[in-house]
Amino acid sequence: MKKRGKGIACMVYPIGFTSYPNPSAAFVQVNQDGSAVVLTGATDVGQGSTTALAQIAAEELGIAYDAVTMVTSDTQRTPFDLGSVASRVTYITGNAVKRAAGDAKKTLLQVAAEMLDVMSPDELEAGDGKIYVKNSPDRNVSVAAVAREATLVKGRPPIGEGSYNPTTTFLDPETGHGKPYEAYVFATQIAEVEVDTETGQVDVLKIAAAHDCGKAINPLLVEGQIEGGVAMGLGYGLMEEMVLENGVVKNPQFTDYILPTALDMPLIETAIVEVPVSTGPFGAKGVGEPSLIPTAPAIVNAIYDAIGIRIYDLPATPSKILAALKEKERANILKEEE
Amino acid sequence: MTHVIGQRIPRHDAILQVTGKAEYGIDLARRGMLHAKVLRSALPHAKLLKLDTTRARNLPGVAAVITAADVPNNRFGFTHLDQPLLAEDKVRYRGDAIAAIAADSLKTAEEALRLIDVEYEPLPGIFDPVQAMEPDAPKIHGESNIASHIKIRYGDIELGWSRSDEIVEDTLTTQMIEHASIEPHAALAEVDGRGMVTVHSSVQRPFLIATDLSKILKIPLNRIRVVVTAVGGGFGGKNEITMEPYICLLALKTGKPVKLVYTREEEFQATTVRHPYIVKYKSGVKKDGTLVARQARIVSDAGAYVSWGESTLSKACIHGAGPYRIPNVKIDGYLVYTNNSIGGAMRGFGVPQLGFAHEVHTDHIAEKLGIDPLEFRLKNALVDGSSLPTGQVLESVPLKETMRQAVQLIGWKKEVAWDEKAR
Amino acid sequence: MIERQIELRVNGQSFTILVKPQDLLVDVLRDQLGFTGTKKGCGTGECGACTILLDGKPVNSCLMPALRARNKDIITIEGLGTPEHLHPLQQAFIENAAVQCGFCAPGMLLSAKALLDANSHPTETEIRQAISGNLCRCTGYAKIVQAVKAAAQAMTQGDGNP
Ligand code: FES
Ligand code: FES
Numbered sequence: 001m002k003k004r005g006k007g008i009a010c011m012v013y014p015i016g017f018t019s020y021p022n023p024s025a026a027f028v029q030v031n032q033d034g035s036a037v038v039l040t041g042a043t044d045v046g047q048g049s050t051t052a053l054a055q056i057a058a059e060e061l062g063i064a065y066d067a068v069t070m071v072t073s074d075t076q077r078t079p080f081d082l083g084s085v086a087s088r089v090t091y092i093t094g095n096a097v098k099r100a101a102g103d104a105k106k107t108l109l110q111v112a113a114e115m116l117d118v119m120s121p122d123e124l125e126a127g128d129g130k131i132y133v134k135n136s137p138d139r140n141v142s143v144a145a146v147a148r149e150a151t152l153v154k155g156r157p158p159i160g161e162g163s164y165n166p167t168t169t170f171l172d173p174e175t176g177h178g179k180p181y182e183a184y185v186f187a188t189q190i191a192e193v194e195v196d197t198e199t200g201q202v203d204v205l206k207i208a209a210a211h212d213c214g215k216a217i218n219p220l221l222v223e224g225q226i227e228g229g230v231a232m233g234l235g236y237g238l239m240e241e242m243v244l245e246n247g248v249v250k251n252p253q254f255t256d257y258i259l260p261t262a263l264d265m266p267l268i269e270t271a272i273v274e275v276p277v278s279t280g281p282f283g284a285k286g287v288g289e290p291s292l293i294p295t296a297p298a299i300v301n302a303i304y305d306a307i308g309i310r311i312y313d314l315p316a317t318p319s320k321i322l323a324a325l326k327e328k329e330r331a332n333i334l335k336e337e338e
Numbered sequence: 339m340t341h342v343i344g345q346r347i348p349r350h351d352a353i354l355q356v357t358g359k360a361e362y363g364i365d366l367a368r369r370g371m372l373h374a375k376v377l378r379s380a381l382p383h384a385k386l387l388k389l390d391t392t393r394a395r396n397l398p399g400v401a402a403v404i405t406a407a408d409v410p411n412n413r414f415g416f417t418h419l420d421q422p423l424l425a426e427d428k429v430r431y432r433g434d435a436i437a438a439i440a441a442d443s444l445k446t447a448e449e450a451l452r453l454i455d456v457e458y459e460p461l462p463g464i465f466d467p468v469q470a471m472e473p474d475a476p477k478i479h480g481e482s483n484i485a486s487h488i489k490i491r492y493g494d495i496e497l498g499w500s501r502s503d504e505i506v507e508d509t510l511t512t513q514m515i516e517h518a519s520i521e522p523h524a525a526l527a528e529v530d531g532r533g534m535v536t537v538h539s540s541v542q543r544p545f546l547i548a549t550d551l552s553k554i555l556k557i558p559l560n561r562i563r564v565v566v567t568a569v570g571g572g573f574g575g576k577n578e579i580t581m582e583p584y585i586c587l588l589a590l591k592t593g594k595p596v597k598l599v600y601t602r603e604e605e606f607q608a609t610t611v612r613h614p615y616i617v618k619y620k621s622g623v624k625k626d627g628t629l630v631a632r633q634a635r636i637v638s639d640a641g642a643y644v645s646w647g648e649s650t651l652s653k654a655c656i657h658g659a660g661p662y663r664i665p666n667v668k669i670d671g672y673l674v675y676t677n678n679s680i681g682g683a684m685r686g687f688g689v690p691q692l693g694f695a696h697e698v699h700t701d702h703i704a705e706k707l708g709i710d711p712l713e714f715r716l717k718n719a720l721v722d723g724s725s726l727p728t729g730q731v732l733e734s735v736p737l738k739e740t741m742r743q744a745v746q747l748i749g750w751k752k753e754v755a756w757d758e759k760a761r
Numbered sequence: 762m763i764e765r766q767i768e769l770r771v772n773g774q775s776f777t778i779l780v781k782p783q784d785l786l787v788d789v790l791r792d793q794l795g796f797t798g799t800k801k802g803c804g805t806g807e808c809g810a811c812t813i814l815l816d817g818k819p820v821n822s823c824l825m826p827a828l829r830a831r832n833k834d835i836i837t838i839e840g841l842g843t844p845e846h847l848h849p850l851q852q853a854f855i856e857n858a859a860v861q862c863g864f865c866a867p868g869m870l871l872s873a874k875a876l877l878d879a880n881s882h883p884t885e886t887e888i889r890q891a892i893s894g895n896l897c898r899c900t901g902y903a904k905i906v907q908a909v910k911a912a913a914q915a916m917t918q919g920d921g922n923p
Contacts, residue, residue, distance in 0.1 A: 006751055008712055008744070009697035010737060012661035012720060013689055018653050044351075045542050045572035046862030046899045051350045058342040065342045070350065073566035075548040075559075083543030085577055085683060127339035171652070176490030176669070177729040180656055186720070186737040188744040208747035210740040220346035220858045224904055228861060229685070231901035232573070236690060241513040242611060246463060247382030247432045247677045252606035254807035254896065259518055262889040262902040271743040275736040282343045289686045296690065297697030301711065305751070310702065313511040314694060348855050355863030356851040358798015358838035362864060365797040520802040520810055520898050521864045570800070570864030571898050602803045 001197045004205070007301025009294035010188045014181035015286045016088040016166050023165035024093035025079035026100040028057060030108060030158040032151055034129055034144030035067040038100070041081030042093040043073040047288050048221035049089040053097050055217050056281050060101035061108075062126025063143055079163075087286035090217060091183060092164050094281035099162025107158040108143065111150040115141050166279075183277060185285050187211040189230070189294035192266075193302040197325060200318030202238055204264075204299060210271040214285030219272055222287050226270045229291020235260045237296030238315050351568070360568040363524030363540030368595035371526065372401050372440040374585055375447040376598070378608055379429035379436060381458050382465075382677040383478070386427055388457035391437060397453055399446035402591040405437045409587065410556040414579065417486075418644035420479055421680075423554060423583050429458070430478055430642035431677050433608030438584040440596050467639040467674040468616065478642060478675040485640055486648045488655045490669040492727035498631025498666030502622025506703045510619070510695040514639070515612045517684055521570020522605050527585040528595040535590065536563045537582050542572040550579045555586055574683035575609055577646070610682025613650060614639045617695035622666075627709045629718045634658045636671040636692070641680035647673045650681065654688030659727050660696035661737055662718040667727040713754050716741060767831050771796060772840025780827045787811040787822040790837060798838035798867050802896070809895030812868035813837050819875045819894075838867035841874060850874055850912040859908035861899035869895045873909045881917050883909070 016022050027039040038057045044050040054068040061068075071078055081093055109121035112131040116139055118124065125134050132140035151157045166182035192206040209226050216222045239258045243250040251257045276283020296314060304310045309324040354360040391403040406412050406424040413419045425436045437454055441447035462476040469475055470483040477483060499505065525539035535557060541547055544564040552559045569576065585596040600609065615638050622631035636654060640647040651671045658669040686693070704714035719737045726732065742756050764779040771794060778793055787804075790796040790813070802810035804823045811823040814836035842848035850870050853859070860866045869892055876883055876891035883891070888909045889902070897905065 006749075007701070008715065008741075008750070009693065010661045010715055010719070010741065011689070011693050011697075012657055012726075012737070013686075014653070014656075018649055018656070041545055043542055043544060043566050043569065044349075045569040045576070048349050048858075048861065051347055054350060055342045055345065055347060062339075065345070065347055073544050074563070075544050075565075076563040077565075080545055083546060083577070084572065085542055085574065086687065171656075171728060174489060174491070175729075176488070176492075176655065176727065179730045180652075180728060181730075184732060184735075186661060186735060186740050188737070188740040190744045190748055190750065192748060206748050208744045210743035210747065212736045212740055214734075215343070217343055218345065218347055220348065224858050224861055224900060227901035227903040228899045229901070232685065232898070233690070236512075236515060237694075240515045240518075242516055242606065242679070244465065244514065244678055247465060247679075249432070249606045249679065252603040253805050254518075254602065254803050255805060257516065257518070257606065259896050259898065260901075261893045261896065262906065263893045265889075265902045268901060268903050269747040271740075271747055273736050273740050273743055275734050275739070277734050289689075293686050293690050293693040294697065297694045300694070300698050301701045304701065310698065312508065312698065314513050348858055349860065352855040352858075352860050352863070353844050353847075353851075355860045355866050356838075356854045356870060357842065357844050357847070358796075358867050359844070360863055361797075362800070364801060365791075367792075518898055519862070519864075520808055520896060521800070521862070522802070569862060570802075571862040573898070602805065 002194050003197060003306040004194050005302045005306025006190060006192050007298045007305055008188065008190050009297035009301060011290060011293040013185055013290040013293060015091045015183040015185065016086050016181055019168050019170045019180045021165050022082040022088060022092065023163050024081040024096040025163035026096040027079055028100040028104045028160040030061065030104050030147045032148045034063060034142060034147055036061055036063060037069050037071060038097060039071045039078045040093055040097060041073055041078040042089045043084045045084050047225060049084065051221060052090050052217040053093060056094050056097050057101045059282065060098050061105055063129050087288040090284050090286050091280050092166060094284055095164035096162045098281040099164060100160040103160025103162055104158045107150055107156055108146045111154055112141055112146045115146065115149060182279060183285050185212050185290050187290050187294055189298045191298035191302040193299060193306055195303055195306045197307060200321035202303060202316060204234060204266040206267050207295065208269045210273055211287055211290060212273040212275060213287040214280045215274050215276040215283035216272045217284050222272055223270050225287045226291040227268045230268050230295050231260050231265055233292035233295020236314060237299040241315050362521050362568045362570050364521060364599050366526040366538050366567065366597055368528060371595040371597050372442060372592060373444040373447050374438055374440045374588055374596050374598040375451050376435045376584060377437040377451050377454050379432055379434040381429060381460055382432050383461040383463040384429050384458035385461060386425055386429060387459050389436065390455040393453040394439060394450040397446065397450045399442045400450045401440045402588050403437055403439050404587050409554060411554050414550055414554060415644060416646060417648040421643040431679060433679060438588060440588040440592055463677040465676055465678055467637050467676050470674045470676050478677065483675040484672055485644050485675055486673045488652050488671040490655050490658065490667060490727045493666035495631055495633060495666050495668040499622050501630050503625045504706060505620060505622050506706055507620045508699045508702055510617045510698060512615050512691040512694055514614045514679065516606055517573040517575030519571030519573060519575055522600045522602060523576065523580050523609060524599040525581055525585055526595055526597040527589040529589050529593065534561055534563065535586055536565065537586060538565050538567050539582055540567050540569045541576045543577055547579050547582055551582055551586060554583045573685045577683040580609060610645055611679045612684040613647060613681030615691035617692065619695060619699040621703055623703055623707060627707055627714050627717045629662055629664045631666040632659050632664045633668045638671065638673050639678055639681065640673045640675050641678045643680050645680050646683040647681050650688040654692045656728055657689050658692055660700065661720050663720055663724050710752055712750055716754065767828060769830060769835060771835045772837060782826060782828060784827045785823055786825040786827045786830050789827040790822060796837045796839055800864055800867055809868045810865055812871045812895060814871050814875060817875060817878060819872045838870060841870060849915045853908040853912035853915065857904050857908035857911055859900065859905040865895055865897040869905060877913055877916060881913060883913060
């Protein structure tokens with residue numbers, strides 16, 4: 001018989017390293033044609049951070065995304081970055097890039113103030129490739145013209161530097177009290193499953209994943225992070241397991257170590273919950289790791305809802321489910337006999 | 339003004355990826371480069387009695403063989419400096435490296451591996467972290483197998499029990515898994531005429547690789563350059579040095595570029611994994627569904643070396659109460675050495691293990707009280723201004739909003755009332 | 762071991778090379794001919810990163826001796842399209858963010874091409890089946906499936922050039 005059920009799971013997860021300083025730094029140069037180069041030590045391992053960081057630089061400088069070129073992850077060509085770990089790049093490197101771009105922009109605004117004949121750079125703003133007077137945007141000059149003027153006339157190339165390190169403290173070794181992180185994200189996932197009581201097979205029909213990420217710098221890539229995390233969480237919940245015997249891995253190939261395929265993955269509905277935080281670049285936090293955390297428990301709770309079997313050890317394989325169903329049946333018979 | 343923030347922009351390098359032009363670690367090649375291979379321990383726990391590389395060295399085509407004696411500083415680690423790059427007197431798991439070889443072809447390197455003579459004296463192995471905590475268990479490092487104990491204390495747990503109407507206990511376990519990036523670890527090292535060592539590697543943290551290489555090779559940082567290639571997936575598995583020291587030493591020894599790519603089998607046997615956890619939860623609740631106390635005891639199987647085990651466990655403990663307001667919390671985490679694969683960093687860093695445990699436990703409590711699991715969560719969920727068991731007060735907590743939006747996407751079993759806060 | 766001289770036809774171009782009987786097509790393509798767009802993730806026929814098209818059919822090149830590819834048409838990712846002339850599938854993969862780390866993309870794209878060549882209006886299930894031999898650890902496949910659908914649509918509407 002096939003039975004359906006729904007399960008829910010929630011989580012809290014921090015951004016950045018636990019307690020230890022984990023800074024990122026960035027350099028920015030605005031070229032004479034209004035394009036820019038950003039140097040950062042952060043590494044894009046597939047999550048799309050380089051693209052998001054370019055968006056942050058472009059927004060801060062008021063230029064187009066395509067006008068930004070990223071130079072990344074080279075220990076002799078780019079400034080220090082702690083690395084692509086701990087869901088920290090958008091938040092921490094993002095802040096560093098924003099600060100570096102802001103630093104370069106300071107020069108641009110100072111030079112533009114003279115060009116536009118305003119009293120103070122504070123009256124100016126950058127956007128759409130221009131620097132304009134805040135309350136009369138028609139008075140403007142292109143970023144390219146300002147960068148050229150700054151570099152070749154004033155002799156002050158518009159360059160900037162920035163770094164960011166979240167404010168944290170170490171934990172008291174006896175009580176565990178302290179402030180190990182600066183920002184946290186939250187999420188809820190709901191799984192809908194169908195369990196075959198003859199085979200113990202679990203078919204995940206749908207996953208809803210709602211993730212708080214502060215502000216999505218790039219919703220397309222955030223969705224990708226959530227969907228990919230759900231797949232990893234589904235593998236963790238239902239199929240993946242390294243089997244060791246006396247320290248020897250008995251399944252060291254994808255032949256016996258089963259990863260989810262396209263056929264195992266259900267429809268994933270994502271919701272990006274945006275509540276910007278003041279400490280993040282344009283309000284952003286992060287999303288990389290959290291996306292996988294609620295998936296396995298949501299599925300396991302859905303299995304319980306479907307067949308009344310609670311799995312206490314991962315993964316929830318068909319054989320474990322069948323064994324538990326048999327056990328339950330036996331217990332029921334015993335109860336009836338009593 | 340148009341905004342770049344919030345736009346759905348495809349990856350900057352997608353055009354290279356879809357046309358096969360992105361250069362990954364496995365794609366690296368140099369004229370005249372050598373191919374490296376690593377010899378791993380044949381036993382999970384043993385003394386090394388003899389290590390003779392003569393026959394391997396003499397095989398035509400072999401350019402260099404290195405062992406522990408060739409590593410200037412043969413120790414690494416993050417919180418515990420307990421791991422040798424190449425085994426010295428002892429091996430502690432099947433992934434322990436004993437020697438590395440560079441040869442003119444992969445075939446020759448593989449053949450040479452078989453010509454290294456190693457004599458072991460087997461030691462009793464310990465593979466169960468709970469057994470490993472027993473005082474008379476065989477020791478893997480020093481005096482005790484408990485590498486660290488992490489504590490969180492919040493409120494008064496005894497008071498919490500006394501105020502509870504119902505107490506629910508569960509033991510939950512999670513398995514060992516692999517990162518399984520589709521690209522295996524791969525790197526190439528080259529040394530130029532000035533002695534500048536450049537490593538191209540498919541990693542997540544080039545600056546950590548560089549500083550660790552500097553310490554291990556005893557070469558200043560300005561003479562080491564780590565450049566990251568396109569990375570075919572990381573997930574925490576490419577978080578630290580793996581092969582880089584071997585290929586640097588081999589390149590320094592031979593003056594030639596050296597490349598190393600792990601096989602899928604090595605990925606499974608010799609690189610880090612997600613720690614298996616055993617979590618015992620005990621929670622106290624009032625009849626109305628208010629959580630008043632939670633205790634957790636976590637045992638993490640570190641494997642043979644600590645690696646990121648302590649930091650992983652500490653993140654797990656900090657989040658051990660789950661996303662709920664609980665006034666009395668007591669959490670103890672134990673990191674235990676075994677002769678199993680080394681637990682390292684993996685996406686979620688201890689929290690997926692705990693997340694599974696507390697969320698299944700939470701459903702169990704709700705069931706005992708006869709309350710809907712969603713309503714039970716809503717009642718206890720962290721909100722703006724709540725504290726974690728670390729005492730840290732949280733500012734922006736849209737947790738209930740994520741519940742509401744998840745329900746909006748695919749529905750829930752019953753209608754629930756959403757309070758103002760959840761909007 | 763005896764080396765034999767054979768001719769391989771890759772992306773419409775002929776190459777005369779020396780191979781040993783045990784040389785695998787994936788290694789010959791990558792190491793001898795420089796078609797490094799073909800990836801290798803396992804070497805045991807499980808991950809699909811090494812997928813190429815052999816006479817239009819998707820094949821794991823890590824399981825195939827190079828000798829067996831003689832007199833057949835081999836298409837690698839380099840033959841699907843170039844940055845200047847993208848195949849609609851490549852275009853759709855970019856636009857739909859179907860690539861994250863991108864390591865699975867070459868194999869995934871070629872499996873998808875074989876599908877669309879045989880079936881211009883695949884259902885979602887048919888798409889999932891066609892790429893089920895290609896493992897992706899990053900995307901959860903959602904955007905890949907979406908991209909294949911989008912490409913199929915673009916190609917049948919004629920604004921693509923298969
Ligand atoms: S490399 Fe051929 S299937 Fe994995
Ligand atoms: S995008 Fe990384 S494996 Fe598919």
